[in-house]
Amino acid sequence: METFDLVGVRFSSARPPNPTHIAWGSDRGGALVVDGIDRVGATFPERLARGAPRVLAVDVPLGVPAALARDLVGMALNGSQVLHQLATAAPSLIDARWAGFAAAHPGALRHTEAITHGAASITAPRPPSWRALGAFARALAPIRNQVTVLPFDALEFTPGRPVVIEVLPAAMLRLLGLPYTLHRAIPAEGGATLTEVTAERYTVIRALPDAISALGLRLDLPAPVANACAQDANGDALDAVLSLVAAHLGTRGFWTPPPLTGPTAARVLIEGWIVRPG
Helix, strand or coil: CCCCCEEEEEECCCCCCCCEEEEEEEEECCEEEEEEEEEECCCHHHHHHCCCCCEEEEECCCCCCHHHHHHHHCCCCCHHHHHHHHHHCCHHHHHHHHHHHHHHCCCCCCHHHHCCCCCCCCCCCCCHHHHHHHHHHHHHHHHHHHCEECCCCCCCCCCCCCEEEECCHHHHHHHCCCCCCCCCCCHHHCCCCHHHHHHHHHHHHHHHHHHHHCCCCEEECCHHHHHHHHHCCCCHHHHHHHHHHHHHHHHCCCCCCCCCCCCCHHHHHHHCCECCCC
């Protein structure tokens, strides 16, 4: 990844080897050019260690509710402390703490999730949610002192230093005016059919360049990447591309910075901040 500029990552599993999709590209001639998409598993930490991209946008929660953070760390003042704990602590310990918090706080949301258009409760998936964050924290650990994690290390994009941001593809779709209700539907679990989910995915892929154009920007989505997104039954490839788009929008100023003051400012430093159009 040492030659990558902008990268979007979707963590698609809570268990090792944490299969992920990575989409990469760069801003060339005023357009986001998507250069490729790939699926990796256990090799992701190794690839990340070879060099951090200018902006790494990840579809994984960078932070937990403040009450849970303080149960995990004690006097937690910053989300970086939580990332370190998840990267170093025994999974069995985190499992127990997470399960206890979920039982005591049903339906708990991070502040960012609560304002991001009805995001799912962090307690719904229970251990897998933290396992994805823990896997990412361990992958990030070797280069942690070389990158800026927003908002734990800074409250805005930092030129000249790689930036790691959290994104939420479903919120991206909603705020861009694109279909999102079936985005992560699993036909095998009832509800929408595979045909309906696939049709919505095709609609998103076709409409995404125009949605970006409405912001005064351009998106170059090559046919092989578009086809990969359309044919991925789990939707992970599309999420990686949406994460990449979020990275691009952030670098161009199309995002809402975390609050500097007010009652939620301190919580954001622990719970994280989802970068989205705004």
